[in-house]
Amino acid sequence: MSNAVPNHESLKAHYLKVAQDAAKTLSQQQAIEHLLPLKLPTLRDESWRYTPLAPILGQAFHAVQREEDLLTVDDVQQARATPLESPCLVFLNGFYQADLSVLPADGSVLVDAHSHTVMPTAVFQQSFFAGLNAASADTILVRLKAQTTSAQPLEILHFTYSFESNFIAQPRLHLLVEEGAQAMVIEQHLSLADTLCFTNQVLQIEVGKGAQLTHPRLQNESLRARHLSHVSVHLAEDSRYQSTNIALGSTWSRVEWQVAFKGEHAYADLNGFYLSGANQSHDMQLSVLHRVPNCSSSEQFKGILHANGRAIFDGNIVVAQDAQKTDAQLNNANLVLSRDAEVYTKPRLEIYADDVKCSHGTTVGQLDPEALFYLRARGIPKQDAITMVASGFAGSMLETCGFEPLQARVMQMLTQQLTEAAASI
Amino acid sequence: MLSIKNLHASINGKEILKGLNLEIEVGKVHAIMGPNGSGKSTLSKVLAGREEYEVTSGSVTYKGQDLLAMSPEERAQQGIFMAFQYPVELPGVNNTYFMQTSLNAVRKARGEPELNSLNFMKLMRAKLKTLNMDESLLKRSVNAGFSGGEMKRNEILQMSLLEPYLAILDETDSGLDIDALRIVADGVNNLRSPERSMLVITHYQRLLDYIQPDYVHVLSGGKIIRSGDKSLALELEKHGYGWIKEGAEAA
Numbered sequence A: 001m002s003n004a005v006p007n008h009e010s011l012k013a014h015y016l017k018v019a020q021d022a023a024k025t026l027s028q029q030q031a032i033e034h035l036l037p038l039k040l041p042t043l044r045d046e047s048w049r050y051t052p053l054a055p056i057l058g059q060a061f062h063a064v065q066r067e068e069d070l071l072t073v074d075d076v077q078q079a080r081a082t083p084l085e086s087p088c089l090v091f092l093n094g095f096y097q098a099d100l101s102v103l104p105a106d107g108s109v110l111v112d113a114h115s116h117t118v119m120p121t122a123v124f125q126q127s128f129f130a131g132l133n134a135a136s137a138d139t140i141l142v143r144l145k146a147q148t149t150s151a152q153p154l155e156i157l158h159f160t161y162s163f164e165s166n167f168i169a170q171p172r173l174h175l176l177v178e179e180g181a182q183a184m185v186i187e188q189h190l191s192l193a194d195t196l197c198f199t200n201q202v203l204q205i206e207v208g209k210g211a212q213l214t215h216p217r218l219q220n221e222s223l224r225a226r227h228l229s230h231v232s233v234h235l236a237e238d239s240r241y242q243s244t245n246i247a248l249g250s251t252w253s254r255v256e257w258q259v260a261f262k263g264e265h266a267y268a269d270l271n272g273f274y275l276s277g278a279n280q281s282h283d284m285q286l287s288v289l290h291r292v293p294n295c296s297s298s299e300q301f302k303g304i305l306h307a308n309g310r311a312i313f314d315g316n317i318v319v320a321q322d323a324q325k326t327d328a329q330l331n332n333a334n335l336v337l338s339r340d341a342e343v344y345t346k347p348r349l350e351i352y353a354d355d356v357k358c359s360h361g362t363t364v365g366q367l368d369p370e371a372l373f374y375l376r377a378r379g380i381p382k383q384d385a386i387t388m389v390a391s392g393f394a395g396s397m398l399e400t401c402g403f404e405p406l407q408a409r410v411m412q413m414l415t416q417q418l419t420e421a422a423a424s425i
Numbered sequence B: 001m002l003s004i005k006n007l008h009a010s011i012n013g014k015e016i017l018k019g020l021n022l023e024i025e026v027g028k029v030h031a032i033m034g035p036n037g038s039g040k041s042t043l044s045k046v047l048a049g050r051e052e053y054e055v056t057s058g059s060v061t062y063k064g065q066d067l068l069a070m071s072p073e074e075r076a077q078q079g080i081f082m083a084f085q086y087p088v089e090l091p092g093v094n095n096t097y098f099m100q101t102s103l104n105a106v107r108k109a110r111g112e113p114e115l116n117s118l119n120f121m122k123l124m125r126a127k128l129k130t131l132n133m134d135e136s137l138l139k140r141s142v143n144a145g146f147s148g149g150e151m152k153r154n155e156i157l158q159m160s161l162l163e164p165y166l167a168i169l170d171e172t173d174s175g176l177d178i179d180a181l182r183i184v185a186d187g188v189n190n191l192r193s194p195e196r197s198m199l200v201i202t203h204y205q206r207l208l209d210y211i212q213p214d215y216v217h218v219l220s221g222g223k224i225i226r227s228g229d230k231s232l233a234l235e236l237e238k239h240g241y242g243w244i245k246e247g248a249e250a251a
């Protein structure tokens, strides 16, 4: 009975029950009202056409309770990309772990784990899973205080780990980078065991007037994990947001971005890299709305596919009628190392203003035999040559992450995975 | 060192090398000259192991081994180095890292210990100094955005690091100004020794003023049609390839 694939009706009923059991606050109750008419995704939805649905809809993931003593200080330290003395926020299965978190002494970062500020619901309105998150998760509010410049990056660690299996983890974070603040927030998603679980995240970022945020994000969950993330970014006047979204882990991942310009002269630099190997599917859904004039954005995503890996890139930039002098450059490049890999890429521009500079491009290529021969002619074995060319392809993207230790760590993981992949080419 | 017998090779079903014979003794420098399209790069790529070229008959023996049975990396590890006529751009692959990986792969195959970054850089600086080159190419991606001259200098730098037994230079002199040409010539001359051999492919006699060859061969239509000493290069310069071809046909 529990192994049967649930239909949409029963699955929706299941998740409504999850939400009802969890909802305590008024805003959660309201979120349930909002959730009621929403539908689970189907292949008929344009943005889900190429995304395998069975990994998330093939079973009913159940709620997990907050666990207090499961995660140790050592687990956290092992996972950190930042020095131990720099600030760190720790989440386990979506629940904030205050005991394991470290906040800066100068008060430049404030965390409110019982936030009553209602996260704007204007984003991801049609998404069932974003709605489920709103109804069942507590919002953690993180404020980077106005006019502060943090010398050290803030690391946010999301762990999935439980003695249970088939559970859903639902982190929900509201990150406010207040006026004039400058910060780096490094986000990592990790599994401590090879458990089957489903992360369903909502992350809402507001970059205030003149503020700057650099936001590298590494998803390296276990190969049985499913990872769905909704990231919304609002940019105020003169602000700057730079992100690098790296997807290495999980059997199934999807990040939905909604980026909107709220004030003029703001800049969004969105970068991404995915490595999709055996039985993996990575999905990048990018929606950037240029609503006001004089803003620019760059969207650069690269991916490497091997074995029967799959990747979906759907980037959509909308330039509204009033958004004159918009500069937007969207690009997606894929390196395919095997016959069985599949990539679906769809960069789109919808332009309603007339004085803009926008471009988009996409490539799907294979390893250049000339490049491999050049390396081999210098004594480098074929397998290493493949790894070198492929890591070189990824390198320019990883460099955008802005934090060398994370970049080095990712490069090491990548090299290791590529070396294994290259052995079967 | 190298013995090529009746070599026939084709690409995409088109025969380019049509019965080529060449013996290179240890310690000697051979030059090959020939008109465009005569098969000079084809020969160098077949010797380096480019798999796209199909050897349909003939044999190549290198230090007593069947060269054609070896992979490109094995050939490099055994001491064959081919400086590319058109080096390949490798975006994102750091030039220093590439050369260190290459040298260590060759050292490992020869049973020598690998060099760590520190010792590698010491060696690198010494090589740069003898070649009169600066470090500006090291931080960049391999050949990416390099000028023609920079690419050729980078090839010579790799050659000096790897210290091959058989160096094949495929038109390394083409398009170089006199300073760059001197770097190339110095690189080759520094490497000259009784246990190394060179095959210098060039279109012009000019390079041979700096690198004195022991033998000069003319390649035309996929075959060596004439061999001689370095005076042959001077005659070619004077009379052009037409003169040789006529002579070959008359003979």
Ligand SMILES: Nc1ncnc2c1ncn2[C@@H]1O[C@H](COP(=O)(O)OP(=O)(O)O)[C@@H](O)[C@H]1O
Residues within 6 Å of the ligand: B011, B012, B014, B016, B034, B035, B036, B037, B038, B039, B040, B041, B042, B043
């Ligand atoms: N990939 C290829 N496919 C078909 N023909 C080729 C290819 N590469 C070279 N050729 C042909 O082979 C001949 C010899 O080329 P090459 O060896 O480069 O001559 P050279 O170096 O002497 O100028 C030329 O006619 C050239 O057009």
Ligand SMILES: [Mg+2]
Residues within 6 Å of the ligand: B040, B041, B042, B085, B170, B171
């Ligand atoms: Mg040539």
